[in-house]
Amino acid sequence: MVRVGVVGATGYTGVELLRLLLAHPEAEPAVVTSRGNAGERLDALFPNLRGQCDLVFQEPDPAALGECDVVFFATPHGVAHAMAAELLKRGTRVIDLSADFRIKDAQVWEHWYNQPHGAPELLGEAVYGLPELNRAQIPEARLVAVPGCYPTAVTLGFLPLLEQQLVDPLRLVADAKSGVSGAGRKAQVGSLLCEASENFKAYGVAGHRHLPEILQTLSLAARSVPQLTFVPHLVPMIRGILATLYATLAHVEVDLQSVYEQRYRDEPCVDVLPAGSQPETRSVRGTNLCRLAVHRPGGADTAVVVSVIDNLVKGASGQAIQNMNLMFGLPETRGLEAIAVLP
Amino acid sequence: MVRVGVVGATGYTGVELLRLLLAHPEAEPAVVTSRGNAGERLDALFPNLRGQCDLVFQEPDPAALGECDVVFFATPHGVAHAMAAELLKRGTRVIDLSADFRIKDAQVWEHWYNQPHGAPELLGEAVYGLPELNRAQIPEARLVAVPGCYPTAVTLGFLPLLEQQLVDPLRLVADAKSGVSGAGRKAQVGSLLCEASENFKAYGVAGHRHLPEILQTLSLAARSVPQLTFVPHLVPMIRGILATLYATLAHVEVDLQSVYEQRYRDEPCVDVLPAGSQPETRSVRGTNLCRLAVHRPGGADTAVVVSVIDNLVKGASGQAIQNMNLMFGLPETRGLEAIAVLP
Amino acid sequence: MVRVGVVGATGYTGVELLRLLLAHPEAEPAVVTSRGNAGERLDALFPNLRGQCDLVFQEPDPAALGECDVVFFATPHGVAHAMAAELLKRGTRVIDLSADFRIKDAQVWEHWYNQPHGAPELLGEAVYGLPELNRAQIPEARLVAVPGCYPTAVTLGFLPLLEQQLVDPLRLVADAKSGVSGAGRKAQVGSLLCEASENFKAYGVAGHRHLPEILQTLSLAARSVPQLTFVPHLVPMIRGILATLYATLAHVEVDLQSVYEQRYRDEPCVDVLPAGSQPETRSVRGTNLCRLAVHRPGGADTAVVVSVIDNLVKGASGQAIQNMNLMFGLPETRGLEAIAVLP
Amino acid sequence: MVRVGVVGATGYTGVELLRLLLAHPEAEPAVVTSRGNAGERLDALFPNLRGQCDLVFQEPDPAALGECDVVFFATPHGVAHAMAAELLKRGTRVIDLSADFRIKDAQVWEHWYNQPHGAPELLGEAVYGLPELNRAQIPEARLVAVPGCYPTAVTLGFLPLLEQQLVDPLRLVADAKSGVSGAGRKAQVGSLLCEASENFKAYGVAGHRHLPEILQTLSLAARSVPQLTFVPHLVPMIRGILATLYATLAHVEVDLQSVYEQRYRDEPCVDVLPAGSQPETRSVRGTNLCRLAVHRPGGADTAVVVSVIDNLVKGASGQAIQNMNLMFGLPETRGLEAIAVLP
Incomplete structure (x- = not known):
């Protein structure tokens, strides 16, 4: 115990x-x-x-x-x-x-x-606690830094493209949307139901603290320093992040679906959906899963990746426990097996 | 298995x-x-x-x-x-x-x-599958009728008062409120987000099918035929029922808190909150619990009982499994132990 | 001007x-x-x-x-x-x-x-600024006290019954539900979207400040001191109050629909719905209307009145302007004619 | 009349x-x-x-x-x-x-x-009824085609950049988000409150009917055929569209704020917000306004434009009336002056 x-x-x-x-x-x-x-x-x-x-x-x-x-x-x-x-x-x-x-x-x-x-x-x-990237270092770590919520969703979405250098790293766009729980339990006017429900807005367009964190990880994956336009938005719901990622393909003949399936084949907390799917935040609510879909609309040279997590689980507390499990030699998903409550 | x-x-x-x-x-x-x-x-x-x-x-x-x-x-x-x-x-x-x-x-x-x-x-x-009332008959039953969602919330709230004949059975009021999932997954205009969110209304004031079901059970408890005014309302949320029950006390010197605590002391799925509490539907979301509080505002002769359940769990599927557990000799709450996801 | x-x-x-x-x-x-x-x-x-x-x-x-x-x-x-x-x-x-x-x-x-x-x-x-009750005094008033939101909805609902002494004034129940804007724009944890959405609860069961205000007005109408059990609830939406009122009829042969229609026939801000109707809060959102319906479920001796207002308009600012119009000799609904935005 | x-x-x-x-x-x-x-x-x-x-x-x-x-x-x-x-x-x-x-x-x-x-x-x-583009032709038109909701928000956002050829027309991205009323009042499972609230998802990634409409208008503005990646999303709210637009600047020394303010200076239904602002959908709810903000995050060569409308007003019925006003010689915003109800 x-x-x-x-x-x-x-x-x-x-x-x-x-x-x-x-x-x-x-x-x-x-x-x-x-x-x-x-x-x-x-x-x-x-x-x-x-x-x-x-x-x-x-x-x-x-x-x-x-x-x-x-x-x-x-x-x-x-x-x-x-x-x-x-x-x-x-x-x-x-x-x-x-x-x-x-x-x-x-x-x-x-x-x-x-x-x-x-x-x-x-x-x-300190080990950056994204098991899908740093699983080897986590078991021996004394100090783990659990990734931020946006960085988890965005990084897992971009990783396969950047690791294999399939896209132009200087033209990345991450349009991210988060439920209000991302702002925490602090009493502030902007998080009141009367301010945040029946409303939608962007924020932090000029610069958000998660940007340098994302860039640090993507740089390692891409072995170069990418440029990323990152725009977070506030969704009138409690939990969930959906990140829509846009990248320009360097090679158009690649089979993106296969790239993603291969990359995450053995990952217990990443689920690559079948081609043509649309992940929904509710499908991961309360769970430690990241569900991903990759598209190439109209067969053009833009890849669109959609990534969903529960910001409080895979984006915070669940991922923290996933790290704990690895650090203490427990099965990686122990205590993280609950099925999302739907509806 | x-x-x-x-x-x-x-x-x-x-x-x-x-x-x-x-x-x-x-x-x-x-x-x-x-x-x-x-x-x-x-x-x-x-x-x-x-x-x-x-x-x-x-x-x-x-x-x-x-x-x-x-x-x-x-x-x-x-x-x-x-x-x-x-x-x-x-x-x-x-x-x-x-x-x-x-x-x-x-x-x-x-x-x-x-x-x-x-x-x-x-x-x-057929056994009416409310374990808090019919636990003895359920294990041998071949056919169990799982109670409706409103009847579960209303009946558990009134039971102690009626069993002990503490109130006037001819002046019962149940003002009940349900999330929209109570209307099911059927495609109908009234359940659309655009119709049901940012809105509140009563329905079925003239008569709701759950009324005879509630009266049948309360009659057994009261050993007389009570009269109940039952008004259901639609709450702009997915899950949850809260029933606010009003009854006129026959004896004002009774300790209602103690009556409720005694009645439900050994019930694993009923939680009587401390005096002065306000149960919230989110505290039971996804769980098989009914949480109850009993009040006597201003010390007058009206008892107010507030009862919350998740209409899809204790009000339907969870209660069904609670019955299954009893029928197959399993621990009563097996598979029903999950903690509500909050927020 | x-x-x-x-x-x-x-x-x-x-x-x-x-x-x-x-x-x-x-x-x-x-x-x-x-x-x-x-x-x-x-x-x-x-x-x-x-x-x-x-x-x-x-x-x-x-x-x-x-x-x-x-x-x-x-x-x-x-x-x-x-x-x-x-x-x-x-x-x-x-x-x-x-x-x-x-x-x-x-x-x-x-x-x-x-x-x-x-x-x-x-x-x-000071004149209590409920025009439906005090229209005569308002034009000359120097100081008007605009009624509270719950008192407006509850009082307009009970008035016809009490003025004509059709019900037992000692057995009144008002089960009231309000959107979160009733709690104001103050930064407080309980009003956060993450606390108040997907949730329903009662509050103030032990005593709410609007109770003495309601009783004061109802006493004048009833020419006796009524007893009222008043339980407010918090609805996961921004605007709107719905009050469900229960009263025991003294005379069962009365035509309640006609009583309400007569009482409010000349009131520009009160709309008595046809028999069998269910008022919805969204039908008055942004407007200065109170819509009412009166029922007698099962033909029994309990009257059920449902009353809806927009808590920020007829429950506050709109009613304040209705008073201003009367005080300055303007048409009573000047500036208050907008139609509710629906959906 | x-x-x-x-x-x-x-x-x-x-x-x-x-x-x-x-x-x-x-x-x-x-x-x-x-x-x-x-x-x-x-x-x-x-x-x-x-x-x-x-x-x-x-x-x-x-x-x-x-x-x-x-x-x-x-x-x-x-x-x-x-x-x-x-x-x-x-x-x-x-x-x-x-x-x-x-x-x-x-x-x-x-x-x-x-x-x-x-x-x-x-x-x-048939005249495409976007007054900001075709004001000259509308008064004499016998037949006006009112623009779609997404096309209105996206086109007004991109127009200044494309008309003045400030961006690469082959690398446009429109990440658009709409409230559920965009799906209409049809009874369908996907629009139920229980399916669409507490959830966020993209849809139509492979191709949406509004894409050819947007491209047709942007082609005229750009005097060339642009390429646009258009991804619509469903927001758990009733009304509102927010489009986040991304474009690669051809010239980095341009003053985007001034470009937008000049372009829309005389437009009664387009409001360019001050630099650094974040438009919110609730600020236009029930109104015929499009509010816009333009950003260049980190001073890099990507322009980010955020555009909000009420999909049922400027995105449909309000714009239709704006056209009617022009066709019948009435002031352009007659009947469209209401202020958004907030909160």
């Missing part, structure tokens, strides 16, 4: 982690912390957890957390920097769902996140 | 049955039938089931169904009458999610459902 | 007032104030108003407001108390959309709103 | 036409037809119109329609072909909201709409 701590368990990735961990046959959430809600029962905040556990939020305490085998950080950026180092010293492994260890270049991180990096010395060993 | 057939598996209670059965460790859906979609793969219709099974819809064939241990009917009313008799003869047990065997009096059924009853001879042995 | 000021124009009733006033042929919003957004353009906050005006929020200043013919308060409770007195002294009339002058008994107000009443001396002259 | 007929008034563009016409000070809907609902009152189908008119649906009869000054067709494609010729002979002008006269090449039309073209002889005189 893996003994687990969760720091910052009051947000949406936090409650999703706890939902998944409470149903996980080989993990046990032992410590959950929250600065603002210390002393409260978990199920007072999250009524779906009533009857599932008697956990009470406590103040984040390195000693208590240090008795866990692994600690998840579901915190705003900047929080994990200091605490991660402390926990690693105590021999506790760390899986960080925030952005703190995703960007390898501390200066780039500081530019996009507008504050000093608190643990640049750990960047070298 | 219980070998299961599902007749009429193309509606919402059908796909929900299959989602639950595919994850059930001791049941195996072996035959799924559909007149309209015979020959199609199940996952072509329901993208959440992709990767979970290779089932193909077939025409309803008593021979094939008769090789199952149990057959679920997720059909419109009238269909199960004839086929149930045939299957029972072959030794296959039947769990009917439709209204066909819920009403004990065939004439009452014919009045509300506007057609001749096709199997009045089976009404005697 | 009526010169209008709006205090607290950054909430949902504020923007709705401005939408209606900007389209009103005989009113001109001249001063809009906001403590938090002073200096900002109105259309920076509310993109629907772009191209409609060049108004800029200013600090609330009695001198500037005092040059208006009338000032609307769309503020949290407690704000209008002091400023209203000041404006009335300057000869400016006041229409208060908050609860500050609705309750005639200052002690009752203080009990429910938990603070001292700031202007008890004005309570005597 | 313009005397108006509406053929096929039972769909969403039909009811929207009627909502706008009933509020139009210089038009009068005199005849409304429907094959399926002849004999029914209009307000029985559309509860928002109750109290606005006493119109009754009648069978489509050329004689009755021929007494109108203008007849709108809000019909499925193929219906207007035959009736339009008949009405034009009688001297009645025709505004067709369907696709019947949009495509100039009958063969292209037949390819995409899979049936013979019923009135190729009228294609020569």
